[in-house]
Amino acid sequence: MSWGLEPPGQVWYRQKLTDSVPTGFTLGPATAVFVYTSSEATLWADPQSLLQPWANLTLTCQAEFPTKDFQLIMNGWRLDKVHLDKYVRSHRFQLGAITSSNRGLYRCRYGLEPPTSKLTELNRWTMLSNPVEVTGTEPLPRPWLSAQPVPWITPFLGTYLLCQAAMRGVTFLLRLEGDDSFLKVTTAQDMEKAWFVVRKPGNYSCSYRTHAEGIPSEPSASMTIKEYATPPPPILYFMGNYPAVQRRSTHETLACKAPRNAAEFQLRRGEKVLNIPGVSPLRDLRLYFLNLTELEDQGPFTCRYLLHRKLDTWSEDSEPIELMWTDETLPAPTLTAEPSSQNLEPGSTVYLRCTAPKAGLRFGLQRQGDSEEPLLQMLKPSGTEAVFELHNISTIDSGNYSCTYMEQEAPFSGSAPSELLELHVKGPPPRPKLEALWTGVVPLGHEAHFRCHGHVPRVNMELVREGFRTPFWMNQAMTSTSAELKLPFVGPQHTGNYSCRYTALSPFTFESGTSNPVEVIVEGI
Template sequence: MSMLVVFLSLWGISLGPVTEAATFFETQPLLWAESESLLEPSAEVTLTCQARLGTVDFQLFKNGVVQETVHLDAPAIKHQFLLTGDTRGRYRCRSGLSESWTQLSELLELTGPKSLPLPWLSVKPVSWITPGLNTTAVCRGGLRGVTFLLRREGDHEFLEMPEAQKDAEATFPVHRAGNYSCSYQTHVAGAPSEPSDTVTIKELAAPPPPVLRLDRESTQVLRPGSKVTFTCVAPLSGVQFQLRRGEKELLVPRSSTSPDRIFFHLNKVALGDGGHYTCRYQLHDNQNGWSGDSEPVELILSNEKLPAPVFTAEPSSPNPEPGTRVRLRCLAPLEGARFALVREDRGGRRVHRFQSPAGTEAHFELRNISVADSANYSCVYVDLEPPFSGSAPSALLELRVDGPPPRPQLRATWSGAVLAGRDAVLRCEGTIPDVTFELLREGEPMAVKTVHTREASANLALIFLGPQHAGSYRCRYRSSWPNTFESELSDPVELLVTES
């Protein structure tokens, strides 16, 4: 994914669509080969690394290892590297950015004299088509001034860019679903390059749903008059958002810091505002079509005027064994109420789960418990009929689970040895969400890769491998908030790196 320098301004909007006020600046450099040097049976090849901003520093990598570092006397927008000897390999470059470096360029692979570098195909802004969306396929080659060819699996003809491009890439509009690949040729009579890897573009009747979240302060049992903020995130930028309760659109104040998301503000909620909320979005070029609704997010409010429920646990011990199950029972003097299990820890109070039983009691289960479940628990209930009163909280029940969390499993997403200059992805799978995963190499105390995710597993990618990356790897996960814990290391996975 491209690294972006983002200049953001925060704006407030009421009763209107989002105005994009974010400016994105691409910093990833471009790398290409000079066509003359590749088509001649010569031992020399020239690679050009072009920065997005003037810089005095350029660096070229081959097969995951630094090949050459250049510090110029004056800032330049590009630098040419002359390759001699065996030029076959996988190359990337980067340029200086302030006191550091940009991310690496896209991969450029040279397979030998008179051979063309493999192209690379991507889809923007997303890998699907739907009415109102302009989806494009971008084919990037290793040469400038070539003619690009796009092919859809099952079609006999290429979609061709008729004139040679000054840039090393071409953009094709995509109107049909399918599996696409691209290639390029240096002149009309020339043979095309080998095709790129295939990308799949799907056709959707409507855009996929966004994701709706509550800010942390709004996930607790709210009091009337509280402020609530929803965040709705779409899979692409430049859309119009809508907050809904049931089938009704809510015209509330809104703001944003990024064109792919919006914050909806409920400044003073009342008892009747509890319930399920969803959001959706609309493409600017399709005013009649909306995305699917997000998964619902629920608000619960209580004025604490109803009697507190009775809250018990089975087993009743405050120190249950790891891996066991705890049953929590909440009993209210009211039928048909909405119940909420509330968790309280260093991060504050927040609703953990909801239930709407037919009778007067709700049963919540905590399965396969671990140190991550250590907290104080209580429950409340609210009347679903006007005036929508809610109960006082029950007495607190304390749960303290000792010992490390379950050990994760690490698995490779490849088989055999990995080619130098390629990427390797290891998947670390745990059982606890919202943690930080770490990948560690045998013999090194510091993690080589760290990823925080809301999920219970994560992909840990090693980019542009070189011989120095070979070794044995393990993973673990940890949390410092609200509970502090660290898992044991997984079993090892061996990474082998080969030059060919």
Template sequence: MSLPVAFLLLCGLFLSPVAEAATYFETRPDLWADAKSLLEPWANLTLTCRAPLPTVDFHLFKDGVLWKQVNLDAPTTEHQFLLGAVTGDTRGLYRCRYNMGSTWTQLSNLVEVTGAAETLPPPQLSSKPVSWIARGLNTVLLCRGGLRGVTFLLRRKGDDQFLELAEAPNDVEVTFPVHQAGNYTCSYQTHATGTPSEPSATVIIEEPAVLPPPKLGDRGESDMAMVLPLGGRASIRCVAPLDGMEFQLRHGNKELLVPRWSTYPDRTVFEMKELAPKDSGLYTCRYRPLGEHMPWSADSEPVELLVIDETLPAPELSAEPATLRPAPGALVQLRCRAPRTGLRIALVREDAERRQVLGLQSPADAEARFELHDVSRMDSSNYSCVYVDTAAPFAGSAPSARLELRVDGPLPRPQLRPLWSGAVSPGHDAVLRCESHVPYFTLELLRAGEVVDTKVHPSTDLELTYVGPQHAGNYTCRYRTRWPMSFVSELSDPVELQVAG
């Protein structure tokens, strides 16, 4: 488990720079199996739990339940649990953990013990740093098993001639450089004449014609536009899917040479100061690997900037229906009427700490119509609109008079559904999906009023890792909002988890 000792400050598009800093220390233990003889791996087996920090307390779990615990006389970073000859009582799914003094760590990786030479459990295959290949990148496939000292085999679907082998005499994983696109699996064998294990899940490696685009900001569609004052400043963050890239900010088809800074190897922040009306328009960013003549990626989704000098008359904003206290779930249309046609019109939500562009239109007539669907308490706010001329000198209007919209009543309840059917087998994971129509900051999974898992937006999946009989019961979920108001929703309808056996 990576424990952050400083919060990661999530920021996408913002009006003033925020320092991005976080420090992580890996505390999760590592678990693997050692066989006395790889010719008969299940005849005499030992499970080794390795901790990054010295400890005197180790726990070994089997099929989701604490199975063995030890308290040692002196601190150590490694402990061996002897299984001996694998029997029906010792077959299962294992994890371990250790005590850090005041708390137990997260559970280790999973090790499956089957006890049958002809059914070696499958390894895990993953790609690093990305699942595609391109010039200037060093993409590898990482194959990890549970037994130390085996030989790994990499195969590509549809190519009977392709077979890569790699030995791991003192490890449980190997890396395979990958230079061709395809669907890959890996397996392993304990000795040269042994039957290979079941294959891993397939990993697809692609070779795109152009490097995938970066992200310009990460707060969602509502942050893909900004209304900024004349003479103001903006900081725009560009995030690539890879570390160590070269970045470029573009205004239309023109590269902008502006100051930049970064505290993370996969991103940079472009600083724009003393904004003028000519700075209005669409902005994109792109990246490329370092080196001579490396290709640029595809452009990011655009961010639109509207620089407002307030030299043009204010538009008029009205609501349909006219009531400013609509019922929850209603459709509200906000209409912004400008003095003439040929304008770019923005609807702006104004709260205590933030101004957010909710929509941009270039209507054929002089009126833009913005719709708020299924309104809830979270839509309670002040709304205004502005416009800019799309022709030079790109003048902008004063803001319209504000409309204060208020929606009463509780927040809509989320919906929780299981991503499994029937009873869950002990030792496996149970994933539940919590869905909400209201933008949220975090989701929480609860059992008997206690939070058992939390996920940050945009994730919708909540997880019970390594399920045992103790996890059986009814679960609910809820969401929390942080901006523009701090709210906690009501609980979803319950979902029952049954554990097999």
């Protein structure tokens, strides 16, 4: 086997449309390499004999698309590279007998050929595969257990548990804690995973064995399956980064996202089911297209879902959403700040008072951005004034604010926005805090997890290493003020001090300083 160090300076980022968006992997810091693909490789172990799995072992790297290039990485830094003469979908790396020299944690990846004649580090490799632990000893490495699609059941409707191991063809065993009579057994044939249907709540774990007389592996981490009489609520949200004050002539799209595939969705206002056009691009998602000129009310709206048409049990309602629009036919309100809007002290509270010519209105506070004016707060006071409160302010709250109001009864006329009011808060954005989610040293090939605690949502969070400018990992904190960051495949080159920082997502712009440092010490270094 030809081993060598990965050329330093490669960081991979990938983005997913989730609340917390993991991106990236690094074998060594320096230059950023962006890969816009979700086509990771799959890695598994093929023993020559399941009776003696460590006597002669092969690792197979499976590609989603034909390729000529594969890499096998051991313990986060040692490489075996191959360049083939023809395109293939997989490559077999021969390890042979497992000894101290080839024992460790492995991942693989394969080369991409982008639609350009120039193949660069920017686009040449996929993300890394799943990890495969090669120990050469008994008991066998533990598998991992996950719930698909959700870790809960309802009466008459179960869920799936997926048990995955590194080796193909093994026999999987599923157990339920506290129930000695519960044991499900299945052989994976030519796969490295097995599915189990479960209909009872409790704590489950799985293990596997290579043959009938073999010693079972270490059990997986426990997976708790809960039982709900009523399915948990879906999430109702705007199809966009921010809610906004719309013009009455425009449309709005609401998305109802269920935690698992649903047979039917409902959009509701109170107890009334709304007959609003929609489409389901996925079985767990329903999009509703609202024509604001045809709505009888602004909300609040909720949605719910039905898991099966033969089970007349609707889910709990989502958190409500209220709309706000304006035709700008009513006089503009007046917006003032207490204390003065200039040179505000960080950590203080500012009160923004929006005054209208009459009572019984709905008020919205907006902030001017680069491309849109998001609706930050909405109030329905009994009088003619709405007082919006901004607590623990910092320079990230600096900007131009305005307010708008609308009537709460038909024809739902609305005002023009107030004149812009500029807030200016002293000082830089507050620094985040970085927390290490492990203790002691990090084993070679394993992951080092961090949590970066910020101060506001809707920011990009980055993990940076002392002495390097390029982030090692990025994540988005959308609805919370913290996000997890990690070094996903730790090698000797990762020893050092790490910090985190955050930058604003559009339409606002700011960048924090770096957090306190956290030291990463890699096993054996």
